[in-house]
């Protein structure tokens with residue numbers, strides 16, 4: 001199953017282009033201005049640091065729920081399972097909305113009919129670094145009196161019309177989890193345009209997020225491990241080996257890292273991790289620019305694969321490129337491509353294995369619904385890393401394997 005060149009080199013290319021840490025980042029001292037520095041770079045009014053993107057969503061939902069008797073949150077049917085777990089954590093209901101054909105955006109008709117006078121919020125998602133259609137979701141939210149939350153967990157640095165994503169809705173959040181661009185192993189940033197809402201988000205955080213020495217210590221150790229192992233050799237041990245074990249065991253959900261715990265830690269981020277992030281953040285703009293340059297070169301080759309569509313920016317959008325999202329002609333072709341490439345160390349796999357209702361472990365909390373486009377999207381897409389460790393030769397190997405799956 002392994003592609004010879006990778007096997008020979010004994011490496012593992014990470015599935016996303018995450019910013020590698022340097023040892024200097026871990027040394028004490030230096031500016032501890034993570035949120036302020038990123039806010040200035042993104043030109044957003046302020047950022048609020050939480051312990052994960054999921055924790056950001058929890059703070060956002062709790063803030064909205066405290067102001068409204070409404071109880072339903074509308075989610076895209078194909079997204080990170082943590083989003084559903086956050087809604088459940090807050091004691092709210094979720095309603096899943098189907099996607100537009102061959103896209104991660106909401107299906108407009110489905111979104112309109114998903115909204116009613118119990119809709120507390122709509123979560124619109126900037127998946128894979130691409131910019132979502134926030135305009136339409138905002139009109140739906142306004143019409144039914146709901147708030148709009150922008151899930152930009154995968155899109156730190158993405159812009160539309162020169163402005164950072166996250167400000168068109170009421171609340172936005174970014175993730176600083178391992179492998180998501182800038183990482184402090186687990187972290188998240190909240191953003192909101194309206195100053196009163198920003199104060200309310202901070203007040204919720206002050207009220208519900210406490211210190212937890214055990215969790216923070218664990219995250220500090222994990223961040224050191226991440227700094228040491230995030231690279232083509234370390235990832236083989238930390239990521240590739242357990243992934244291949246899960247694939248051999250016939251457990252794609254675990255192999256994709258989609259098997260999250262219902263127990264979501266919510267705690268303060270400590271000063272050391274914040275300072276590590278602040279130092280690494282200085283390198284993020286140049287790192288994202290390089291990733292964009294690499295993406296521009298590789299898009300043409302991927303797009304020329306017969307029958308393959310690569311999700312790209314629409315006019316006025318400047319997304320980020322942690323990986324490429326490919327839509328293959330049909331589910332069988334996608335299955336063949338995964339058979340050839342998933343688990344070979346080349347950074348190719350499904351982004352999420354299923355739509356939310358199709359994860360067994362989520363069945364108790366996620367309502368089923370007819371979601372033909374989302375299920376089709378889940379079965380036909382795969383992600384190809386845009387990590388700089390995927391050099392030209394390895395990228396060629398990926399394209400070659402895809403071509404043979406497409407034949």
Ligand SMILES: *Cc1c(COP(=O)(O)O)cnc(C)c1O
Pocket residue numbers: 052053054055079080082083125127151153154174175176177186187188
């Ligand atoms: C990762 C992710 C989240 C959750 O962010 P964490 O920082 O991992 O908690 C939410 N939404 C999407 C689309 C994600 O990819």
